[in-house]
Amino acid sequence: MAVAEQPSTTGNVAKIEKKIQGESLWSDSWRRLRRNRLALMGGIIIIGAVLIAIFASLIAPFPYDKQTLSDANSAPMWVINLFPTMKAQGEPGGYVKVSDLYFLGADNLGRDLFSRIIYGSRISLAVAFIGPLFSIVVGMIVGLIAGYTGGKTDNLLMRAVDLMYAFPTTLFVILLLAIFRGGASEAPQGSFIYTMSLIDRQMGGLLFVFIGIGLTSWMGMARLVRGQVLSVREKEYIEAAKSLGARNRSVVVRHIMPNILGPIIIAETLTIPTYISYEAFLSFIGLGVNPPTPSWGSMISEGAQRITSYPNQALFPAMALFLVMFAFNFLGDGLRDALDPRMRGSD
Amino acid sequence: MAKFIFRRILWMILVLFLVSVITFGMMHAVPGGPFSREKPLPAATVALLNAKYHLDEPLFVQYLYYVGDIVVPRITLERTPPSQSENYLIDIDLPDIFGEEAHFKWVNFGPTYTSRSRTVNDIFRENLPNSVQLGIAALCVSLAIGMPLGVFTALKRNTRWDYAGMSVAIIGVSVPVIISAPLMQYLFGVQWKILPVTGWGTPAHVILPAFALGFVNSALIARLTRASLLQVLNEDFIRTARAKGLAERRVISLHALKNSLIPVVTILGPLAAALLTGTFVVETVFSVPGMGRYFITSIRARDYPVIMGTVLLYAAVLIIANLVVDLIYAWIDPRIRYD
Numbered sequence: 001m002a003v004a005e006q007p008s009t010t011g012n013v014a015k016i017e018k019k020i021q022g023e024s025l026w027s028d029s030w031r032r033l034r035r036n037r038l039a040l041m042g043g044i045i046i047i048g049a050v051l052i053a054i055f056a057s058l059i060a061p062f063p064y065d066k067q068t069l070s071d072a073n074s075a076p077m078w079v080i081n082l083f084p085t086m087k088a089q090g091e092p093g094g095y096v097k098v099s100d101l102y103f104l105g106a107d108n109l110g111r112d113l114f115s116r117i118i119y120g121s122r123i124s125l126a127v128a129f130i131g132p133l134f135s136i137v138v139g140m141i142v143g144l145i146a147g148y149t150g151g152k153t154d155n156l157l158m159r160a161v162d163l164m165y166a167f168p169t170t171l172f173v174i175l176l177l178a179i180f181r182g183g184a185s186e187a188p189q190g191s192f193i194y195t196m197s198l199i200d201r202q203m204g205g206l207l208f209v210f211i212g213i214g215l216t217s218w219m220g221m222a223r224l225v226r227g228q229v230l231s232v233r234e235k236e237y238i239e240a241a242k243s244l245g246a247r248n249r250s251v252v253v254r255h256i257m258p259n260i261l262g263p264i265i266i267a268e269t270l271t272i273p274t275y276i277s278y279e280a281f282l283s284f285i286g287l288g289v290n291p292p293t294p295s296w297g298s299m300i301s302e303g304a305q306r307i308t309s310y311p312n313q314a315l316f317p318a319m320a321l322f323l324v325m326f327a328f329n330f331l332g333d334g335l336r337d338a339l340d341p342r343m344r345g346s347d
Numbered sequence: 348m349a350k351f352i353f354r355r356i357l358w359m360i361l362v363l364f365l366v367s368v369i370t371f372g373m374m375h376a377v378p379g380g381p382f383s384r385e386k387p388l389p390a391a392t393v394a395l396l397n398a399k400y401h402l403d404e405p406l407f408v409q410y411l412y413y414v415g416d417i418v419v420p421r422i423t424l425e426r427t428p429p430s431q432s433e434n435y436l437i438d439i440d441l442p443d444i445f446g447e448e449a450h451f452k453w454v455n456f457g458p459t460y461t462s463r464s465r466t467v468n469d470i471f472r473e474n475l476p477n478s479v480q481l482g483i484a485a486l487c488v489s490l491a492i493g494m495p496l497g498v499f500t501a502l503k504r505n506t507r508w509d510y511a512g513m514s515v516a517i518i519g520v521s522v523p524v525i526i527s528a529p530l531m532q533y534l535f536g537v538q539w540k541i542l543p544v545t546g547w548g549t550p551a552h553v554i555l556p557a558f559a560l561g562f563v564n565s566a567l568i569a570r571l572t573r574a575s576l577l578q579v580l581n582e583d584f585i586r587t588a589r590a591k592g593l594a595e596r597r598v599i600s601l602h603a604l605k606n607s608l609i610p611v612v613t614i615l616g617p618l619a620a621a622l623l624t625g626t627f628v629v630e631t632v633f634s635v636p637g638m639g640r641y642f643i644t645s646i647r648a649r650d651y652p653v654i655m656g657t658v659l660l661y662a663a664v665l666i667i668a669n670l671v672v673d674l675i676y677a678w679i680d681p682r683i684r685y686d
Contacts, residue, residue, distance in 0.1 A: 168620065
């Protein structure tokens with residue numbers, strides 16, 4: 001147990017310990033995580049959502065962009081009963097076309113809501129898993145360099161981080177998205193803007209969303225990494241590695257990075273919901289993924305315009321978004337408690 | 348302290364300068380101007396329009412024109428006919444010793460390209476107060492729910508109340524504005540018909556948007572208040588206060604609460620930013636005639652001066668908010684010294 005409580009074991013040492021004692025930092029954490037029911041539930045929801053996203057084309061009964069205009073705004077009976085303000089055609093004052101073809105109803109273009117929500121999970125999960133990479137890569141590099149070299153470089157990089165913190169980054173991302181997308185059609189072929197927007201279009205609009213996430217989130221990661229590096233830099237095992245003649249790069253990669261990984265994983269997991277809601281926000285204001293690719297954000301935005309007559313069109317995608325954010329929040333909390341029990345209850 | 352404020356104001360000017368340069372540069376980096384439409388205008392008209400708005404000058408000259416109109420105050424002695432280029436946000440009638448029609452004029456954000464008579468200042472005057480009202484109401488909501496909930500759960504730590512309260516908070520964190528806005532709109536506006544669904548103008552119209560906007564942040568504040576109060580309650584000075592026989596109520600209200608506020612104050616800066624972006628969503632959902640909704644439409648119309656003006660305004664608001672937060676910080680915690 002004494003070994004397990006030591007949060008600093010390098011990758012190699014951990015492997016040896018596993019053989020001898022069968023109790024590493026990770027297996028101990030895993031045991032703690034398993035005991036946390038809410039976190040486990042979050043994990044199960046996420047695994048389920050990942051499976052749904054991967055097998056979307058098998059699960060979804062319709063293609064996400066198939067329009068049947070004659071079925072526009074139709075809904076099955078159980079949905080109409082669920083929302084008391086919806087009135088089926090035939091009743092006095094009824095206006096909703098009843099159609100049991102669509103499990104959750106159809107939108108104003110006659111596209112199946114259920115299928116679109118299923119395909120929409122791809123966007124949210126892509127953001128959840130790839131978004132952190134952008135922030136980790138940039139934040140890691142800046143933080144490692146600043147923390148390890150120290151001195152002038154450190155000062156300069158940290159002032160840059162301060163400056164970025166003062167910047168209204170969200171406004172910039174909105175500008176960037178609006179301006180690049182708007183002007184891309186007129187940009188000459190082969191130019192930087194043209195190429196960027198071409199890649200962006202092939203990714204369904206996700207490239208700029210990722211860039212936006214990276215731009216807004218790397219500073220916090222850089223500060224965290226730098227702080228962690230500063231705290232382990234003077235430890236004896238680093239000195240030992242250096243005195244054995246390890247080069248700077250190998251000290252950083254093999255000795256510092258594995259030891260600061262825990263807090264970084266915790267911080268990133270706790271920020272994933274922020275990324276998900278950020279994408280939903282961008283899609284809501286029409287700057288996220290390109291239509292007709294469904295994103296929960298854009299579905300909520302379209303549905304909200306008709307909320308008085310067809311609440312199902314906004315509230316079902318909102319429900320899906322809530323479930324996934326909720327799952328990541330609970331899993332993140334659980335991971336924090338499991339990886340670093342001292343931090344329990346703090347935030 | 349004075350030195351600190353001075354340094355922060357210099358920092359603020361530097362940031363605003365960078366914001367303006369980058370925004371300006373980005374807007375002009377992409378081909379196509381405000382007058383390139385699907386149905387092209389005659390070349391002569393475009394040339395005239397470009398000349399009118401100085402769009403035919405080199406970029407840095409355009410930039411200087413723009414910044415000059417905002418930053419440089421001017422005094423006019425004669426009566427000027429009201430026009431797009433003569434619309435100043437600050438327009439003070441000077442005493443008559445300077446002349447009958449002497450006016451002190453400052454801050455002109457320029458005309459909008461989408462209207463012949465309106466200016467960016469007009470838009471600010473009409474829409475900004477609505478957004479500010481909404482933002483302040485939402486801030487009050489998030490503090491009024493978040494802080495008591497945080498204090499309550501901290502005092503009842505590890506009881507059923509604590510777990511219930513924190514579960515509510517973690518669910519609240521998972522409900523961003525984009526979910527809370529349509530959900531509350533449906534429940535309170537459509538289904539129970541207690542509050543107006545959309546619109547603006549009466550106090551009843553403020554309630555739903557303010558709660559939808561403040562909800563997520565109240566959950567964040569609750570978690571933060573709880574964590575920080577728990578930490579403070581373990582400090583030595585609390586033990587001292589108890590040891591000298593103070594009533595528990597006084598220990599909490601006099602010694603613990605003020606010190607536990609420090610981390611809460613620090614997130615007020617980011618909170619202001621979150622409220623700001625939240626207004627984009629809330630104003631769209633509830634049809635509030637505020638700046639957020641206008642910002643989105645102006646981006647789509649590529650209305651440069653409106654985009655520039657709004658970004659600069661928001662940047663200034665955020666930076667000032669951060670400065671105020673730092674000052675409150677020093678006031679709450681005398682251990683913090685800025686020099």
